[in-house]
Amino acid sequence: MxxxxxxxxxxxxxxxxxxxxxxxxxxxxxxxxxxxxxxxxxxxxxxxxxxxxxxxxxxxxxxxxxxxxxxxxxxxxxxxxxxxxxxxxxxxxxxxxxxxxxxxxxxxxxxxxxxxxxxxxxxxxxxxxxxxxxxxxxxxxxxxxxxxxxxxxxxxxxxxxxxxxxxxxxxxxxxxxxxxxxxxxxxxxxxxxxxxxxxARTGWLGALQDPELGRALALIHREPTSPWTVASLASRVAMSRSAFSARFTRMVGEPPMHYLARWRMYVAHTALKEERPGLAELAERMGYQSEAAFSRAFKRFMGVSPGAVRRGDATSLPALGMSA
CATH class of the missing domain: 2.60.120.280 (Regulatory protein AraC)
Known part of the structure; x- marks a missing residue:
């Protein structure tokens, strides 16, 4: 416990x-x-x-x-x-x-x-x-x-x-x-x-109010750059790995690691707009081995390149893909 x-x-x-x-x-x-x-x-x-x-x-x-x-x-x-x-x-x-x-x-x-x-x-x-x-x-x-x-x-x-x-x-x-x-x-x-x-009691909002999933989501939101795994998140909320993964995917609409990757891109997006760090520095902060790998992941999730956000060229974002 x-x-x-x-x-x-x-x-x-x-x-x-x-x-x-x-x-x-x-x-x-x-x-x-x-x-x-x-x-x-x-x-x-x-x-x-x-x-x-x-x-x-x-x-x-x-x-x-x-x-x-x-x-x-x-x-x-x-x-x-x-x-x-x-x-x-x-x-x-x-x-x-x-x-x-x-x-x-x-x-x-x-x-x-x-x-x-x-x-x-x-x-x-x-x-x-x-x-x-x-x-x-x-x-x-x-x-x-x-x-x-x-x-x-x-x-x-x-x-x-x-x-x-x-x-x-x-x-x-x-x-x-x-x-x-x-x-x-x-x-x-x-x-x-x-x-x-x-x-508000279903999907992502419902998961936030779920005793176990809410704690797991709070961990991801608070510590997005930590080296989380499905097993470590499940352990922190006292659930089995399989039960945690199944409930998370059913309620949130995507697997835990996919959600974690998406949230990291949210954090990166905010950093690019407010701090304007170098892409290599930000890639390392987000846990990526290379700037190229980070850039590919960012564009896949956010629909725009990190360079465009950093330069201020991206004035809007497409609809986000997490399911309700």
């Missing part, structure tokens, strides 16, 4: 890799009748917080939803959608409407016919870590978090009120506060969905 790890929050550790970067935030002051059509923003997560009034959210393939004060909705796939005062009413393209640019990443939009007012805080965030982009593929089209009387949700609603106050008053530093709190809200929304949604 001495090889067992203490209890770990492997799901929480995985969420740490979200590493969001704020792209743009907007406070919308709207008066009925009004309607906004938001464009597709691939590679981004979009969210809306209703701080006063109400509106309808329409997303193709999803039932229309009425959003009221305190409602937080997250659209993880950056899909085009519509928000309006009247269900099915006419909309204007967001890019056609004038905005007051408060800063490079924050604006105020005023639009509508002068009737009942509604205020929205809208945001677009990007995910920097390649593993986070895989997580997004496992999420539904819309994640909705409602106000409630539970202590957990009270904290969330207090954060929403804080954002609303900052957006209304626009005090010095307000953009920074809104950006940080919005990132926290996105993580909280994901945690809430994972706690309640059956989709």
């Amino acid at each position: 001495k090889n067992l790890m203490p209890s770990v929050d492997s799901l929480g550790e995985a969420l740490h890799f979200l590493r969001m970067s704020g792209t743009f935030y907007c406070r919308s002051e709207l008066t009925a009748p009004w309607g906004l059509a938001l464009p597709v923003m691939k590679g981004s997560l979009m969210f809306h917080v209703v701080t006063s009034g109400q509106c309808w959210l329409e997303v193709d393939g999803v039932e229309d939803q009425l959003l009221q004060p305190g409602t937080f909705v997250l659209l993880p796939h950056g899909e085009g959608h519509r928000v309006s005062s009247d269900r099915g009413g006419p909309t204007r393209k967001l890019e056609e409407l004038p905005e007051e640019l408060v800063s490079e990443r924050y604006s105020v939009l005023r639009h509508g016919g002068g009737g009942t007012p509604t205020t929205l805080i809208c945001g677009v965030v990007r995910l920097d870590h390649p593993a986070a982009r895989h997580l997004v593929t496992l999420l539904p089209s819309v994640i909705r978090v409602e106000p409630s009387g539970s202590p957990r949700m009270d904290w969330l609603q207090s954060t929403l009120r804080f954002i609303a106050d900052e957006a209304r008053e626009l005090r010095p530093g307000g953009e920074t506060v809104i950006t940080r709190l919005a990132d926290v809200l996105v993580v909280q929304a994901l945690r809430e969905w994972m706690a309640q949604g059956s989709g």
Whole structure:
């Protein structure tokens, strides 16, 4: 039993890799009748917080939803959608409407016919870590978090009120506060969905919450360059090699060593963007005998060459291949 790890929050550790970067935030002051059509923003997560009034959210393939004060909705796939005062009413393209640019990443939009007012805080965030982009593929089209009387949700609603106050008053530093709190809200929304949604109990997300597999994944995530084998990982979580390999492959969708190799490429991708090490140095760090072998493995998993990432030529990555 001495090889067992203490209890770990492997799901929480995985969420740490979200590493969001704020792209743009907007406070919308709207008066009925009004309607906004938001464009597709691939590679981004979009969210809306209703701080006063109400509106309808329409997303193709999803039932229309009425959003009221305190409602937080997250659209993880950056899909085009519509928000309006009247269900099915006419909309204007967001890019056609004038905005007051408060800063490079924050604006105020005023639009509508002068009737009942509604205020929205809208945001677009990007995910920097390649593993986070895989997580997004496992999420539904819309994640909705409602106000409630539970202590957990009270904290969330207090954060929403804080954002609303900052957006209304626009005090010095307000953009920074809104950006940080919005990132926290996105993580909280994901945690809430994972706690309640059956989709979070299967595949990679389910494996993170499995007592043994979660520990094994945490070991890989914490120590990706260690010389792990199937046997050593199985030993650390007190399972037989065969049982561990079978359960890991069934739940994660790929064998343990394949997942380990893929995670090492995630780590290498981040290092290339942030540290810009030499390829030979990085190959050795990742446990490869040659730069050529490392480069081949990197391109196989990531779809681009390490040199292109290091130079900044690779602006986007293809969909990641881990199965759900």
